[in-house]
Amino acid sequence: MNIIVCIKQVPDTADIKLDGATKKLLREGIKGMINPFDMYAIEEGLRLKDKLGGKVTALTMGPSGAESALREAIALGCDEAVLLCDPAFAGSDTLATSYVLSCAIKKIKDYDIILCGKQALDGDTAHVGPGIAGHLDISQIVNVRKIQDIKEGSVSAQRMTEYGYDVLESQLPCLLTVVKDINVPRLPSLKGKMKAKSATISVWKAADIAAEEARIGLKGSATEVLKVTTPPARPQGKIFEGEGAVDGLVEALKGLMK
């Protein structure tokens, strides 16, 4: 079973900044972490490997600093790691990003399952996973809360919906995006941490993955950010105190529910 886990390094939630002029996320120099949903994707990949054997490859696109996210993935148990890093990738929207990742996956070639987190907490789009499946023309199951079974070239899994869940069966290869309910991620072992320190991370540029210039970076992006505004801070709230506190809140609630 060859598994590819696509991860993204995101700014730590508490530490988010935008470039005033370009309105792009400032990624360099900010403390990064693996996108929380991607931690569940890594864990699920490792569990599948533990059960079925095979190999887990962690894949990310990002600046050189994203290498630390891949080392963390290796510390957790991933066997190989690939960083897609090229100035030409900068400014990619979800269309271009999913294209770049799909080019790398085509180069890796031998895979049965691709795992992604449900969405990244910075962009919040949930577009890249399904986008990769589209570029590769393979099947997809999103918002997976449980992989039920894998056998004879097929996978069955539960996808969360607004109303409960659906049980799906798909041919392999298949791309799955996962939610938090699927597992509890492990912590890196000491041995894993040692391994991560000395591991070789492959770094691929656009030319290495035969990505067409017109389809990557700003040039390959179909959307552009026109402006970014910060919503006004919420006004100081009213705190009800003492004897009549509940009465005060009840009145306020009644007013709101009219």
Place this chain on the structure above:
Amino acid sequence: MSTIAEYKGVWVLGEHRGGAIQPVTYELLGKARELADKLGVQVSCLLLGAGVKIQAQELIHRGADKVYVVDDPKIEHVLEEPYARIICDLIRKHRPEILLFAATSLCRSLASRVAVGLNVGLTGDCIGLDINPEDRCLLMTKPALGGTCMTTIVSRSHRPQMATVRPKAMKEAVCDGQRKGVVEILELQESFFISRAKVLEVVDETASTVNIMDANVIVSGGRAMAKAENFKMLEELAKVLNGAVGASRAAVDEGWIAYSHQVGQTGKTVCPKIYIACGISGQIQHLVGMQSSDTIIAINKDASAPIFKVANYGIVGDVFEVVPLLIKRFQ
């Protein structure tokens, strides 16, 4: 290659559940009508599913000029592969300039696959849509970084301009029984329906829980609820307020309530009219999932809890005293 000027019209994918049109479809139609009137073009609605064609007239009453229906048992459930194939084919034939989907979990996935198929851009989870009168471009506004900022996005050089729209962000189109329009029932070749995935079972859990994404009022519990039994109190309050129960990650991780109720960074992003946080301290990971709510009410023992910084109203007090009183007052 056709030029941008050849793309005309606003399209909406109708969202339904087992053939019942979902309110978000009417919200999409309301916005689509407004955009189309500004552009001087028509609104079309695409309806895919099994047993859905009887709904076509309703979509016309809600603002569609034309409804395209693919009604086939093979696409009873949303499967991205055949759905995307059918939608891409229709878009290539009819060339609308705008294509809108609901930002529900499956439609977000489907929209992304369609966008890649058409090699166009996609803006996810929009809460505002407008037309720039100068260049007729669609201005798509969405919250980013967990609602910390709003971004307005355009797609100048690609058509159609695609967006998914957050449920309850737009006003529903009113029903006008006099409106006339055209319904086209499409018969497609078998090859359109091929799918490498299939749905084996659909499990409905709404009998036991209300979908927090749909709720106007959410009563949410955190670590201070202390145990699973105490969530009964929140269920009761939610019931009398006609709302749903949410939870912080801490409460879900303790096993007091199912993950489908979790609000925040690794759960759901919600924006109800009223969000009542009971015994939730308000860490940033929780705030990003609910700070766009219209009104936030906090009940917490700790006056210095960060939740009070975003709350419109608050009570510094014990949830186990305050919540029962609130239930009594709203019964």
